[in-house]
Amino acid sequence: MAFFQSIFYNVLLQFKMSLSRPMYRFTLIVSPIVNTMLIFEMFRKSNVSDAANYIVFGSGLMGLWSSITFSSIGDISRERYIGTLSTVYVAPLNFNLTIFYRIIGNTILSSMAFLISIISAHLFFKISMPIYHKYYFIISFIMIIVSFSIISMPISYLMLISRKSSLYMNMIEYPIFILCGFAFPTNKLPALIRFISYVLTPTWTTKLLHESLHKNLDIYQINHAFKETILLNLIYCLFILILWKHIDSQVRKNATLEVV
Amino acid sequence: MDNTNIITITDLTRIFKNKTGWFSPTEEVTALNNVSLKIKRGTIFGLLGQNGAGKSTTIKILTTLLLPTSGNVLIDDLDVTKDYKEIRKKINFIFGGEQGVYKRLTPLDNLIYFGNLYKVNTHTLKKRIPELLNQVDLYDVKDRLVENFSKGMIERLQIAKGLINSPSILFMDEPTIGLDALSVRKIHGLIKNLNDHGTTIVLTTHYLKEVEELCSSVAIINKGNLVAKGTPDEIIEKYATKGNDLESAYISIIKGDS
Amino acid sequence: MSNSFWILSWLPFKSENSISSFKEYFLLEVVSPIFNLSFFVLIASFTRPNSDLNTWVIGNSFLLSANLSLFRVGSIMVKERYNGRLETLIASPSSTFRFILANTIFPVIVSTITTIFGLQISSYFFSQSIHLSFSLFLIIISSMFSSVCFGLFLSNLAFITDSLNFLLNLFYYILLMFSGANFPISQLPHYLRFINDIIPLSHGITSAKLYLSNSNFKYQLFLELLVGIFYLNLTIFFSFFLEKKARQIGKLGSF
Numbered sequence: 001m002a003f004f005q006s007i008f009y010n011v012l013l014q015f016k017m018s019l020s021r022p023m024y025r026f027t028l029i030v031s032p033i034v035n036t037m038l039i040f041e042m043f044r045k046s047n048v049s050d051a052a053n054y055i056v057f058g059s060g061l062m063g064l065w066s067s068i069t070f071s072s073i074g075d076i077s078r079e080r081y082i083g084t085l086s087t088v089y090v091a092p093l094n095f096n097l098t099i100f101y102r103i104i105g106n107t108i109l110s111s112m113a114f115l116i117s118i119i120s121a122h123l124f125f126k127i128s129m130p131i132y133h134k135y136y137f138i139i140s141f142i143m144i145i146v147s148f149s150i151i152s153m154p155i156s157y158l159m160l161i162s163r164k165s166s167l168y169m170n171m172i173e174y175p176i177f178i179l180c181g182f183a184f185p186t187n188k189l190p191a192l193i194r195f196i197s198y199v200l201t202p203t204w205t206t207k208l209l210h211e212s213l214h215k216n217l218d219i220y221q222i223n224h225a226f227k228e229t230i231l232l233n234l235i236y237c238l239f240i241l242i243l244w245k246h247i248d249s250q251v252r253k254n255a256t257l258e259v260v
Numbered sequence: 261m262d263n264t265n266i267i268t269i270t271d272l273t274r275i276f277k278n279k280t281g282w283f284s285p286t287e288e289v290t291a292l293n294n295v296s297l298k299i300k301r302g303t304i305f306g307l308l309g310q311n312g313a314g315k316s317t318t319i320k321i322l323t324t325l326l327l328p329t330s331g332n333v334l335i336d337d338l339d340v341t342k343d344y345k346e347i348r349k350k351i352n353f354i355f356g357g358e359q360g361v362y363k364r365l366t367p368l369d370n371l372i373y374f375g376n377l378y379k380v381n382t383h384t385l386k387k388r389i390p391e392l393l394n395q396v397d398l399y400d401v402k403d404r405l406v407e408n409f410s411k412g413m414i415e416r417l418q419i420a421k422g423l424i425n426s427p428s429i430l431f432m433d434e435p436t437i438g439l440d441a442l443s444v445r446k447i448h449g450l451i452k453n454l455n456d457h458g459t460t461i462v463l464t465t466h467y468l469k470e471v472e473e474l475c476s477s478v479a480i481i482n483k484g485n486l487v488a489k490g491t492p493d494e495i496i497e498k499y500a501t502k503g504n505d506l507e508s509a510y511i512s513i514i515k516g517d518s
Numbered sequence: 519m520s521n522s523f524w525i526l527s528w529l530p531f532k533s534e535n536s537i538s539s540f541k542e543y544f545l546l547e548v549v550s551p552i553f554n555l556s557f558f559v560l561i562a563s564f565t566r567p568n569s570d571l572n573t574w575v576i577g578n579s580f581l582l583s584a585n586l587s588l589f590r591v592g593s594i595m596v597k598e599r600y601n602g603r604l605e606t607l608i609a610s611p612s613s614t615f616r617f618i619l620a621n622t623i624f625p626v627i628v629s630t631i632t633t634i635f636g637l638q639i640s641s642y643f644f645s646q647s648i649h650l651s652f653s654l655f656l657i658i659i660s661s662m663f664s665s666v667c668f669g670l671f672l673s674n675l676a677f678i679t680d681s682l683n684f685l686l687n688l689f690y691y692i693l694l695m696f697s698g699a700n701f702p703i704s705q706l707p708h709y710l711r712f713i714n715d716i717i718p719l720s721h722g723i724t725s726a727k728l729y730l731s732n733s734n735f736k737y738q739l740f741l742e743l744l745v746g747i748f749y750l751n752l753t754i755f756f757s758f759f760l761e762k763k764a765r766q767i768g769k770l771g772s773f
């Protein structure tokens with residue numbers, strides 16, 4: 001029980017910390033609105049059958065990922081810059097746990113982007129999203145939160161070992177948009193690149209979400225996406241364990257926690 | 261020595277208006293309240309006071325970076341409000357700490373840049389930059405990036421930067437903050453040397469020993485008010501209770517005022 | 519132009535963009551924009567299967583390199599202030615205007631190169647290659663000039679606001695929506711279309727599209743330059759005014 005209490009407390013703390021940052025609020029609120037409008041205009045008069053899904057949830061997913069890169073991942077380079085990263089790193093609270101709390105907090109908070117997309121699509125373009133299958137939708141939404149949290153972990157680690165993290169922060173936003181089929185199906189990608197898509201969990205959670213929104217569910221597809229999500233997440237966790245051992249020693253060897 | 265006043269401050273007041281939030285009322289801070297002061301040409305003048313007393317505000321007004329709310333400030337008979345362009349040609353300033361230079365350039369590039377910003381002609385610069393670098397002991401590291409410098413090295417680079425236009429008055433806001441004993445001594449040497457060559461220096465500091473060593477004249481500000489002025493000896497004589505040093509005088513002045 | 523002017527242009531640029539390796543330059547200035555571009559071009563290929571994708575390639579390669587310079591140039595003054603150099607800048611006998619003008623040169627050069635790179639690489643991937651001619655070069659450099667001037671105009675706001683970063687992001691979104699890079703302006707409500715006329719880049723993009731369809735592009739090119747010159751003048755006007763304001767309220771220092 002104490003464990004859950006501590007999670008709850010720390011996640012709440014992270015909410016407060018992120019929300020206190022004006023730039024985070026801006027990213028969280030304005031970017032889904034702009035994305036919704038832009039994607040709507042790009043889909044306007046097209047023959048895409050489930051355009052509404054792409055407009056609303058595509059921009060929601062984009063907003064989610066942008067907010068995550070800004071908060072969970074960007075925090076590392078910001079803290080390095082203001083000089084608190086080394087304190088957080090050596091503090092008695094296990095650093096992995098600190099990062100984990102942060103990521104969970106930020107991912108949950110950032111999923112507000114969906115709400116904002118839904119509202120803007122309704123307000124500006126009168127698009128409403130009927131949800132035919134509540135439970136499937138809820139499950140896929142939870143899978144999104146879990147998967148996005150897990151994938152943020154190794155990326156945060158990589159930010160630890162490079163002083164150029166703000167450079168790389170810019171480099172992870174759009175590739176995920178592209179590879180994971182947020183605004184167009186992955187079969188638009190060249191076969192070679194599609195291969196990368198398949199090993200990224202957001203690809204499968206996005207698919208899961210899209211499938212769960214159809215009026216006539218394709219249970220086979222849902223099952224498939226669900227299994228892939230679970231499997232990949234397990235592999236990621238294993239990878240995180242191995243990576244951490246390596247990173248921990250690198251960090252101290254190369255003193256990358258501070259700017260020079 | 262020429263005994264005319266190079267700086268004349270009369271009834272200087274500076275009020276800051278702070279807004280704490282969108283809907284909260286503005287709060288007024290009187291950083292300087294009716295300060296009058298004269299600084300003689302060719303001296304090293306020390307400005308003392310607690311944190312937040314108004315020292316930096318004074319320096320910023322003198323360096324034309326901030327306008328007075330009321331009162332009159334003359335530098336070399338030029339008014340800081342009206343004739344600021346003329347004043348800027350004669351002065352320069354150094355704000356202590358590690359800011360104010362381009363960290364990702366070499367000292368050489370920094371001086372070339374600031375020299376050009378101060379419109380020093382190229383011919384003069386070619387001669388002056390190596391001289392300055394030698395003077396502040398940075399000649400050997402002139403091609404290294406400033407971001408790898410220690411605080412003391414950056415402070416010395418700041419001094420070279422402050423001298424790039426051969427100012428007749430140099431303002432220094434806490435020039436020895438956070439430096440080790442040897443670096444401080446080096447900087448004191450530089451300041452004295454400059455002064456021997458005729459530069460008027462106005463500095464603020466929290467180190468009273470520094471004042472005793474360098475300044476021929478001081479003023480103490482407390483909460484925006486001028487509370488004492490004179491030579492260090494005069495001040496010690498008038499205010500010191502225990503011992504016979506500036507620190508004792510300073511403490512009794514500040515305590516007596518609050 | 520004097521030697522001194524070049525020094526004032528080059529050294530701050532070198533310092534702020536101390537891109538220590540070619541790899542870094544390439545990642546940040548070329549690869550990253552190409553990702554962004556690809557995203558929008560791929561959406562277009564999905565929603566408009568039978569269109570010539572070069573329309574999107576052009577619009578986005580202009581937009582993204584202009585965005586880079588918008589952020590780079592827009593934050594010049596903030597950075598000067600943050601690093602405690604703004605005071606020296608103001609108190610030096612050089613005019614702020616000279617500093618501003620000096621700061622247009624290299625950003626324009628770099629973003630022009632970036633646009634050319636982006637255009638070549640992505641048109642090769644998505645459609646038939648675009649041949650770089652002198653006219654196209656003129657269109658690119660004019661568009662980059664006007665966006666840099668716009669960025670400088672925004673940079674002046676550093677004197678009076680602490681939240682410039684928002685403004686820069688907001689203006690990026692405005693460019694994204696109203697420059698015509700991703701969808702025709704005719705899709706927007708009437709009362710919003712004027713924005714397209716007064717922002718940088720939009721005329722340049724139109725001009726480039728006209729050029730590629732062998733139509734007369736010169737009028738739009740002229741408009742793009744006009745927009746640039748307009749913002750440059752506004753910058754000069756404002757820098758004078760804002761410097762005075764800053765001395766009154768005491769916002770020159772970093773703290």
Ligand SMILES: Nc1ncnc2c1ncn2[C@@H]1O[C@H](COP(=O)(O)OP(=O)(O)OP(=O)(O)O)[C@@H](O)[C@H]1O
Nearest residue numbers: 276278289291310311312313314315316317768769
């Ligand atoms: N730009 C500003 N806006 C609002 N208030 C300011 C501003 N600059 C200074 N102040 C206020 O004016 C007062 C005097 O500040 P000043 O910086 O001159 O103090 P100081 O003597 O230099 O202190 P320190 O020793 O800490 O450097 C302080 O109360 C400060 O909060």
Ligand SMILES: [Mg+2]
Nearest residue numbers: 315316317433
């Ligand atoms: Mg001070």
